[in-house]
Amino acid sequence: MNKALLTGLLAVLSAGASAESVLHAAGKALGQISTGVAEGITQPMRDAQPEWITIAPKSKQECIAESGGELNTIYMRCRNGRQEYVRHDADGRKRVLSERPIPQH
Template structure:
C-alpha cells in the first residue's frame, strides 16, 4: 500500500520529468514562458485595440476639403464673389470629431497651409 508521501513524491518526479522533456524539446526554439507571454500579450493587445478603437475614432483630426471649380463655387454663393467664394475656390481644412451618433462636429476651420 502506498503512503501519501510516496504519492506526492511520484507526482513531483512526474512534473519534473515533464518540465525537463519540454525544456529539452524547445532548446532550439523559443522558451515556453516567452511563447506563452507572446500569446497572452497578443491577446491582450487585440482586446485593447478593440476597446480603444471607438475612442480613437472620436479624437479630433484635421480634414482637408479640396478646392472646387469656379462654377461650383459661384453656384454655392449665388453668383456673388465674396469670402465664401474665395474659401470655396482655395479649399480649407476642418478640425473635426464625430459624436456618438456618427455626426461630424467641426471644432475649427483654417485655410490650407502653404508649406
C-alpha cells in the same frame, strides 16, 4: 541507489521545467487575450480622434452657385479651399472643430 536518485532528480527537474513552460504559455495566452480586449476598447477612441481634412478649391461657377451669386466669404472659402479639423461622432456626423487655409509649401 545513485541511479535511482539521479533518475528522480531528473524527473523533478524536467517536471519543474515543464510546469514553467506551461505557466509561460498560459501567461503568453493571457497577454494575447488582454491585448485583443484592449484593442477592442481603444479602437473606437482612435476612430473618434480629430483629424485634419483638406477641402480642395472649386471652380468659379461652383463657388458662385454655392455662395448664392455673391462674392462673399463663402465664395472665398470655396475658391481658396481649406483644411478642417474634424471629429466624427457616434452617429457618423462630422463636427468641425477648427478651420485654416491650405498651407503653402
